[in-house]
Amino acid sequence: MAPDDDLFQPVKPVRAYQRVAQQIEERILSGDLPPGSRLPAERELVVRFDVGRSTVREALRVLQTAGLIRSRPGDPLGAEVLGVSPDSLSQALSRLTRSRIASLGELVQFRMVLDAESNRLAARLHTADDLARMRDQIDRMERLGASSTGNLHAFSEADALFHRAVAEASGNSLLGLCARAVHEAVVGVIEEKIAGAADASAWMERSITHHRQVLDAISSGDAPRAARLGREALYEYYADHVEPETRRLLAAAVEDPSD
Amino acid sequence: MAPDDDLFQPVKPVRAYQRVAQQIEERILSGDLPPGSRLPAERELVVRFDVGRSTVREALRVLQTAGLIRSRPGDPLGAEVLGVSPDSLSQALSRLTRSRIASLGELVQFRMVLDAESNRLAARLHTADDLARMRDQIDRMERLGASSTGNLHAFSEADALFHRAVAEASGNSLLGLCARAVHEAVVGVIEEKIAGAADASAWMERSITHHRQVLDAISSGDAPRAARLGREALYEYYADHVEPETRRLLAAAVEDPSD
DNA sequence: GGAAATCAACTGGTCTGACCAGTCGACTGG
DNA sequence: CCAGTCGACTGGTCAGACCAGTTGATTTCC
Numbered sequence: 094m095a096p097d098d099d100l101f102q103p104v105k106p107v108r109a110y111q112r113v114a115q116q117i118e119e120r121i122l123s124g125d126l127p128p129g130s131r132l133p134a135e136r137e138l139v140v141r142f143d144v145g146r147s148t149v150r151e152a153l154r155v156l157q158t159a160g161l162i163r164s165r166p167g168d169p170l171g172a173e174v175l176g177v178s179p180d181s182l183s184q185a186l187s188r189l190t191r192s193r194i195a196s197l198g199e200l201v202q203f204r205m206v207l208d209a210e211s212n213r214l215a216a217r218l219h220t221a222d223d224l225a226r227m228r229d230q231i232d233r234m235e236r237l238g239a240s241s242t243g244n245l246h247a248f249s250e251a252d253a254l255f256h257r258a259v260a261e262a263s264g265n266s267l268l269g270l271c272a273r274a275v276h277e278a279v280v281g282v283i284e285e286k287i288a289g290a291a292d293a294s295a296w297m298e299r300s301i302t303h304h305r306q307v308l309d310a311i312s313s314g315d316a317p318r319a320a321r322l323g324r325e326a327l328y329e330y331y332a333d334h335v336e337p338e339t340r341r342l343l344a345a346a347v348e349d350p351s352d
Numbered sequence: 353m354a355p356d357d358d359l360f361q362p363v364k365p366v367r368a369y370q371r372v373a374q375q376i377e378e379r380i381l382s383g384d385l386p387p388g389s390r391l392p393a394e395r396e397l398v399v400r401f402d403v404g405r406s407t408v409r410e411a412l413r414v415l416q417t418a419g420l421i422r423s424r425p426g427d428p429l430g431a432e433v434l435g436v437s438p439d440s441l442s443q444a445l446s447r448l449t450r451s452r453i454a455s456l457g458e459l460v461q462f463r464m465v466l467d468a469e470s471n472r473l474a475a476r477l478h479t480a481d482d483l484a485r486m487r488d489q490i491d492r493m494e495r496l497g498a499s500s501t502g503n504l505h506a507f508s509e510a511d512a513l514f515h516r517a518v519a520e521a522s523g524n525s526l527l528g529l530c531a532r533a534v535h536e537a538v539v540g541v542i543e544e545k546i547a548g549a550a551d552a553s554a555w556m557e558r559s560i561t562h563h564r565q566v567l568d569a570i571s572s573g574d575a576p577r578a579a580r581l582g583r584e585a586l587y588e589y590y591a592d593h594v595e596p597e598t599r600r601l602l603a604a605a606v607e608d609p610s611d
Numbered sequence: 612g613g614a615a616a617t618c619a620a621c622t623g624g625t626c627t628g629a630c631c632a633g634t635c636g637a638c639t640g641g
Numbered sequence: 642c643c644a645g646t647c648g649a650c651t652g653g654t655c656a657g658a659c660c661a662g663t664t665g666a667t668t669t670c671c
Binding site: 110118121122124147150151154155158159161176177179181182184185186188189191192194195199200202203206207210214217218264265266267268270271342345346 | 369377380381383406409410413414417418420435436438440441443444445447448450451452453454458459461462465466469473476477523524525526527529530598601604605
């Protein structure tokens with residue numbers, strides 16, 4: 094191996110706040126500071142790291158932006174460790190979309206891929222427990238839908254939990270995490286545009302039917318059908334809301350002849 | 353619609369630095385501050401926003417962490433606007449992995465899904481230009497491989513450009529961006545463990561062959577085959593390096609009967 | 612004795628003012 | 642015309658102060 098010019102590399106200055114943030118992040122990611130535990134107070138960190146308070150605060154700001162910690166004025170226990178969350182993921186995705194680097198259509202198509210693959214893998218690798226969790230959420234959705242109080246919040250929470258159960262069954266948490274992040278990014282982009290557009294109870298009805306079909310496909314191990322159902326549902330739901338010029342992307346993604 | 357209790361929602365305090373950061377981010381994402389343009393100096397922002405310098409600095413720190421701006425001491429022009437970059441995406445993914453929320457196996461499996469879907473869509477939607485770009489990179493890889501100088505850096509750059517070309521052809525930039533982010537996260541996790549392990553020139557040889565096959569499948573519109581090739585290559589390359597207990601995940605992902 | 616009001620000791624959020632090392636452009640001396 | 646100097650910036654850091662809010666112990670009042 095010829096050590097041509099890789100021997101010396103440009104040295105980049107490391108700011109004090111970076112060293113502080115990195116040390117704390119290391120402790121959190123390694124598990125030394127589990128979620129729920131508390132960081133020392135800012136003024137305490139100042140003496141421990143031997144830096145100024147502004148430096149500590151910039152470090153904490155970075156960690157907070159990354160969703161690793163949360164701080165609240167007046168809390169005598171110090172900042173709370175949250176652990177790793179997909180928040181920063183969805184934030185990054187939402188930025189990509191809002192800056193029009195990625196269109197809404199791409200976002201939805203991306204989620205179609207993610208959901209379809211989650212469903213496919215879940216159909217293959219699920220356990221009885223996984224199926225029970227999914228069934229529970231569908232039952233809950235049904236109760237909420239029947240009561241007609243229009244409690245959409247609880248309904249979409251059950252929906253989220255269903256998807257989480259599928260992601261767990263798939264064995265790949267990344268798929269579920271990313272799907273959730275994409276979903277949040279989509280919501281952040283179109284927001285109210287959909288919110289009250291359609292008749293809520295009719296929509297809930299359809300949603301429940303769809304979830305039942307997915308559960309059926311997964312529990313019977315029909316991977317291709319589970320995947321296709323995931324894609325179709327998203328297409329049906331979002332196709333009318335994406336930019337016309339990207340709709341063909343969705344169409345290409347939904348009509349997958351391989352399954 | 354029953355406005356039960358959604359009428360009033362808990363009000364959450366908005367910090368001064370958040371308002372500052374949000375205003376600047378808005379200008380960047382909207383295009384008012386295109387990449388390459390400059391922000392006013394910190395002390396200038398202080399008077400414009402009418403806040404303290406620490407507040408301005410925390411706001412800039414947040415934006416810098418998100419990869420939206422870059423600042424350098426002494427620069428009389430102020431912080432440089434970078435525009436939206438996928439850096440924060442890969443950073444978020446890398447954190448998920450390092451915290452062992454996502455295992456290496458999941459990461460690789462995730463990339464299998466991403467690459468396979470990129471290839472699949474590229475096989476359907478490619479243009480002649482796309483194909484030319486891919487061919488260019490393969491040619492470049494071949495020249496680099498033949499010269500046997502072992503310039504791995506340039507080789508992997510050509511590899512990255514090939515994948516970017518595929519992502520562009522697929523019409524979904526998100527797929528490529530995420531794949532790249534995952535790739536960086538994987539590299540960050542196993543790093544040298546692979547670097548000099550195998551014979552470099554033999555590996556380049558195989559890599560070139562694989563890329564030729566993918567290009568062939570894409571240009572002939574054979575979507576299922578393109579997808580399968582993408583999965584298999586990753587499996588072949590990484591299977592030995594993931595944790596044994598997650599290898600079955602990879603196996604489940606690679607042997608997709610649907611294509 | 613027990614519930615309610617009070618208070619002191621914190622917390623994080625913000626501001627001010629200062630100093631440093633580095634960068635850059637203009638000025639200056641050859 | 643070029644090299645060196647110098648001063649006016651920059652961002653990075655620190656110290657110290659004040660504020661509003663939370664908290665828990667203390668005191669007050671029924």
